[in-house]
Amino acid sequence: MNNRRTLLKRILAAVAALLMPGRLSASDILAPTPFLTAGPFYPRDPSGLPFLPARATLPEPVTNDLTRNRRGEPAQGRHIMVSGRVMDITGRPLAGAVVEIWSVNARNIYLVEDGGASDPGFAGFGVTATDAEGRYSFRTIRPGGYDRYFGLIRRTAHIHVLVKLAGGEAFTTEMWFADEPRNRIDSFFRRVADPGLQARMAVILNRSDGLDQAQFDLVLAPRYAGRVG
Numbered sequence: 001m002n003n004r005r006t007l008l009k010r011i012l013a014a015v016a017a018l019l020m021p022g023r024l025s026a027s028d029i030l031a032p033t034p035f036l037t038a039g040p041f042y043p044r045d046p047s048g049l050p051f052l053p054a055r056a057t058l059p060e061p062v063t064n065d066l067t068r069n070r071r072g073e074p075a076q077g078r079h080i081m082v083s084g085r086v087m088d089i090t091g092r093p094l095a096g097a098v099v100e101i102w103s104v105n106a107r108n109i110y111l112v113e114d115g116g117a118s119d120p121g122f123a124g125f126g127v128t129a130t131d132a133e134g135r136y137s138f139r140t141i142r143p144g145g146y147d148r149y150f151g152l153i154r155r156t157a158h159i160h161v162l163v164k165l166a167g168g169e170a171f172t173t174e175m176w177f178a179d180e181p182r183n184r185i186d187s188f189f190r191r192v193a194d195p196g197l198q199a200r201m202a203v204i205l206n207r208s209d210g211l212d213q214a215q216f217d218l219v220l221a222p223r224y225a226g227r228v229g
């Protein structure tokens with residue numbers, strides 16, 4: 001019943017948004033997922049860090065399965081499924097969004113740091129697009145946290161996510177894991193103080209179909225949500 005009521009509320013909010021775009025009440029608006037920088041290890045445009053030369057080596061072809069290479073060799077580490085919906089602040093699904101993810105491999109190395117040499121089975125970078133309901137999915141690994149600069153940069157486990165819609169600015173954020181002990185030492189995680197947003201961004205893995213599954217939904221603020229209509 002609760003689900004039906006929630007669904008009805010969402011539909012009403014979406015209809016209201018279409019009919020009266022300027023007259024939504026605050027309670028109909030979803031909190032946008034916070035923007036977090038892409039960082040220096042984005043494979044399409046790596047800026048690198050001093051002492052860590054960036055190599056622009058993309059896996060070919062780039063798909064939504066990061067857990068095996070062209071020769072069928074599997075990625076090291078724990079394989080997981082990440083899926084979710086991309087929507088605007090009224091809950092309206094955003095179809096046709098390009099979604100990209102990248103993370104360290106099971107040895108805590110980014111693709112752009114060693115060109116994939118430390119785990120040739122892990123693609124390190126994936127891309128897909130949302131369907132008509134705004135849904136996307138990836139098969140990847142559960143990455144660990146990492147330290148850089150002799151411990152000056154200390155990060156919790158995270159998967160970088162980029163979403164790009166026609167007519168909107170590129171949006172980047174991160175997916176975290178609720179049971180990761182390093183969350184409490186991570187300045188990015190701690191900066192997202194709102195418990196609701198933290199719960200949306202830090203996923204709980206559920207075992208299903210022999211694989212750990214994560215649901216990661218993204219709510220895009222208008223500047224990222226692209227053309228309306």
Ligand SMILES: [Fe+2]
Nearest residue numbers: 039041158160
């Ligand atoms: Fe990172």
